[in-house]
Structures are given as structure tokens and as C-alpha cells.
Amino acid sequence: MPESALGQYYIGLMSGTSLDGIDVVIAQRDRCGFKQIAACCIDLPPSLRLQLLQICQDKKVDLQTLGEVDHQFAIACATAVNQLLKDSHIRAEQICAIGSHGQTIFHSPQGPLPFSQQIGDANLIAARTGITCVADFRRMDMAYGGQGAPLVPAFHQALFAKQGCNRVILNIGGIANISILHSDTKVLGYDTGPGNMLMDAWINLHHDKHFDKDAKFAQQGKVAPALLAPLLSDPYFAQAAPKSTGREKFNLSWLQQQLHALTPHYFTPHDVQRTLLEFSAITITEQIKLQTSPCAVYVCGGGALNPLLMQRLQALLPDHTVLDTQILNIDPMFVEAVAFAWLAEQRLYEIPIALKEVTGAYKNAILGAIYKP
Incomplete structure (x- = not known):
């Protein structure tokens, strides 16, 4: 420049x-x-x-x-x-x-x-x-x-890469995407799957809210293994990168089809919300573990403001350090x-x-x- x-x-x-x-x-x-x-x-x-x-x-x-x-x-x-x-x-x-x-x-x-x-x-x-x-x-x-x-990994590389240091930039919007910043190779990045999208759609359906502020709705529930397992089995998560996805794939109708297929199982609305949060956390962290050894993970997007999601990311990445991008001098939002x-x-x-x-x-x-x- x-x-x-x-x-x-x-x-x-x-x-x-x-x-x-x-x-x-x-x-x-x-x-x-x-x-x-x-x-x-x-x-x-x-x-x-x-x-x-x-x-x-x-x-x-x-x-x-x-x-x-x-x-x-x-x-x-x-x-x-x-x-x-x-x-x-x-x-x-x-x-x-x-x-x-x-x-x-x-x-x-x-x-x-x-x-x-x-x-x-x-x-x-x-x-x-x-x-x-x-x-x-x-x-x-x-x-x-x-x-x-995703387009943002090139920007993440330009702004956040550090010589001699591996980093992950994790953006959690409606869809979550990761940028793997290796100190000695070119940037790798792709969409991991749902971020906030399904959680937002579910709370909007039940409480007419755009999002679950401070994860208060999710914290009332428990993870439902019978629902979590089929969500995790979607073929998208086994697909190799490069890959990208969006609302066309992961939406309320997709979720309702999963729930309908599990009839006569009954899940309370807050158990579904908690399970959707766990679903996002697992699909994100599995990809980070697949692509990196222990390093710092910097979170941006609306998911950075979800305290329970941030806790789960850290719990599922015990050898990584989960922070938000404010420490890198850019507001995560x-x-x-x-x-x-x-x-x-x-x-x-x-x-x-x-x-x-x-x-x-x-x-x-x-x-x-x-x-x-």
C-alpha cells in the first residue's frame, strides 16, 4: 500500500x-x-x-x-x-x-x-x-x-496474523466461520455451520425476540441428546473444505423437520434452545480442533456476546484460549x-x-x- x-x-x-x-x-x-x-x-x-x-x-x-x-x-x-x-x-x-x-x-x-x-x-x-x-x-x-x-479470512490474515504465532479468528454471526492463521502458511477458512441463526429463529418463534439475550432462555434448558445427535449427523459437517452455507440450508424449517422426525419425543422449548447452542458450539470447536494445535481463538460477531456460548467454546477447547477481538483492538461486533x-x-x-x-x-x-x- x-x-x-x-x-x-x-x-x-x-x-x-x-x-x-x-x-x-x-x-x-x-x-x-x-x-x-x-x-x-x-x-x-x-x-x-x-x-x-x-x-x-x-x-x-x-x-x-x-x-x-x-x-x-x-x-x-x-x-x-x-x-x-x-x-x-x-x-x-x-x-x-x-x-x-x-x-x-x-x-x-x-x-x-x-x-x-x-x-x-x-x-x-x-x-x-x-x-x-x-x-x-x-x-x-x-x-x-x-x-x-467466506470473504473475511483474507482480511483476518492481513490484520490479525502474527509472525511466529498461530491464531484462529472465529466469526459467529447467523452462520459461523473460522479463519486459521498459521504463521508459516496461507490462510485457511470456511463456514463451520450454524452460529446464531437457529437459536435466533427458535426464540423468535416462541418469544417473538430477535435473539436470546445473555442466553437466558437457553440457560433454563438442558441439552437433549436425542435431538443433538441427528443435528450433528447432517452431511454438511463431514464435507471437506472449501465449503460455505447459509439460511438456504440451516433454517427454521430444517429444524422443524428434525423435530418432526423425532416424534413422539417431546422437547421443551428451552431444552431445544440449549441443544441448539450446544450444536453450534460442538460444530465450531470440532473444526478448530481438526485444523489447529492449541492456540488463541479470537471470537467476533454476535456470538461473542453470548456468555453461555463462550463458556461452552472454552470448555470444548480446553487447550486453546478463547477471547474476543476487543483484545486485538477491534470491537467484536x-x-x-x-x-x-x-x-x-x-x-x-x-x-x-x-x-x-x-x-x-x-x-x-x-x-x-x-x-x-
Whole structure:
């Protein structure tokens, strides 16, 4: 990166599979990488969130609704950017670019015609903010045979890798993914499976809440082995990397099918919640143990705020040290948003992103399309 890049500002926008809001961060390039300057999370308008959930769950949408939701989500992103700029007293002219992940509505990396679809019209974001917007980060990787996900391991390597030290960066959003940062090899990363998604869906079904704050619902229950075993037997967990997944695979309907297959077994709602937490913890830690010797595991994403999940991760990884990314100077809730600010910078400088080992692409590609206001 040229010396002139130091001090430049970028904005990252991230809305993940949890659909809990839009994370917005202003980040600045410094000699150590990127540092977080300001950040916020903006709730999605309830009607928009419901539409997105329905589209993701039903896997069906008419063209007019798709176009309107694409428009609505972009306006929500632009509004969030403008509000953060106002609150942080930073002018739009000071921002080099916005990196917008968009909202994934369908991710299908397997099969003869793989694709990944994100909404959030970058033209509108650029027009409403007056800032160049970089978006559509996944599809060029897929054009070269990759999964298009996860994208953040390259950022984790750039920002968090340490010479002579092995580390794991664990992001627990709706889906959980790991980045294995070996001191002497290239980064490895993939989706381990569900993170918060099933837990969020289950508590929303029973208590109309977006998530189980402080794991209070889960802590009322006990792990149900009769339910846990079939969940763990899903073929995804035996699949070799590179691999990625999403709401298309692991969703409330999938969970309800598992429960229906276990009739006449009865599980209390809080026992299911506790079992889902254990399911996430086991599938995450089994992959970390498979890929690493004892080292530090740094957690980011909403799962970092779940005390019971963090306890279970540490208990299942007794030889590892489980921390969150705050100790690495980035708020665990905004690591992914900072990653998309970084990806925007890489696109402006036309730097290929080293993801071959992560996504399975046969070529490292320059990712993202540029939309100028």
C-alpha cells in the first residue's frame, strides 16, 4: 500500500444472515492495518426485515417485490451511513469509498450453475451519500470456480496474523466461520455451520425476540441428546473444505423437520434452545480442533456476546484460549464491517484478494464493482 494511503477513511457496511440490523463502521488506514474510528448498528425497518426473512425462508419472490426490497435495503444503508457521518463529524468528502456487502437472499455455491445473490442497490447508496460505493464482492470469486464465501479470512490474515504465532479468528454471526492463521502458511477458512441463526429463529418463534439475550432462555434448558445427535449427523459437517452455507440450508424449517422426525419425543422449548447452542458450539470447536494445535481463538460477531456460548467454546477447547477481538483492538461486533471497508480499499487499488485456499477458486481475483456518485 502506498504511503499516501495512510490516514485515508473508508466505510464498511455489513448485514449478515442474522438479519438483526446493518452494521456501519468508519475505518482508517494506518501502518498496522485498519483501525475503527466510529461505528453503529442500525435496526432494519420491521416491515423490511419481515420481507427479507420471508424471501430467505420461502426461497420465492415476485420480480416487483425483489426490486422494491433491493431499493428499500439500499436506502436503509445510505441512511445509516449518513447518520454515522453526522454523529462522528466526518464529512462525506473525507471518505474514499464505502464497501457494501449487501444482504444475501440466496447463496448457492454448489451445482452446475452456482451463484450468490445480494441485494442493496449500490447505485442508490452512492447517489444518496455522495460517496463511491464498492459492492458485489462475491461473484468474481465464483466466476473463477470459488464458493464466493467466506470473504473475511483474507482480511483476518492481513490484520490479525502474527509472525511466529498461530491464531484462529472465529466469526459467529447467523452462520459461523473460522479463519486459521498459521504463521508459516496461507490462510485457511470456511463456514463451520450454524452460529446464531437457529437459536435466533427458535426464540423468535416462541418469544417473538430477535435473539436470546445473555442466553437466558437457553440457560433454563438442558441439552437433549436425542435431538443433538441427528443435528450433528447432517452431511454438511463431514464435507471437506472449501465449503460455505447459509439460511438456504440451516433454517427454521430444517429444524422443524428434525423435530418432526423425532416424534413422539417431546422437547421443551428451552431444552431445544440449549441443544441448539450446544450444536453450534460442538460444530465450531470440532473444526478448530481438526485444523489447529492449541492456540488463541479470537471470537467476533454476535456470538461473542453470548456468555453461555463462550463458556461452552472454552470448555470444548480446553487447550486453546478463547477471547474476543476487543483484545486485538477491534470491537467484536464490527469486525466484518471493517472487513468490507478493507475490501473496498483493496478494490480501489486493484489488489487481488488471496482467497484461493479459502473458497476453492483457481485464481485470486480483484473483487467488487465500483459505483461512482
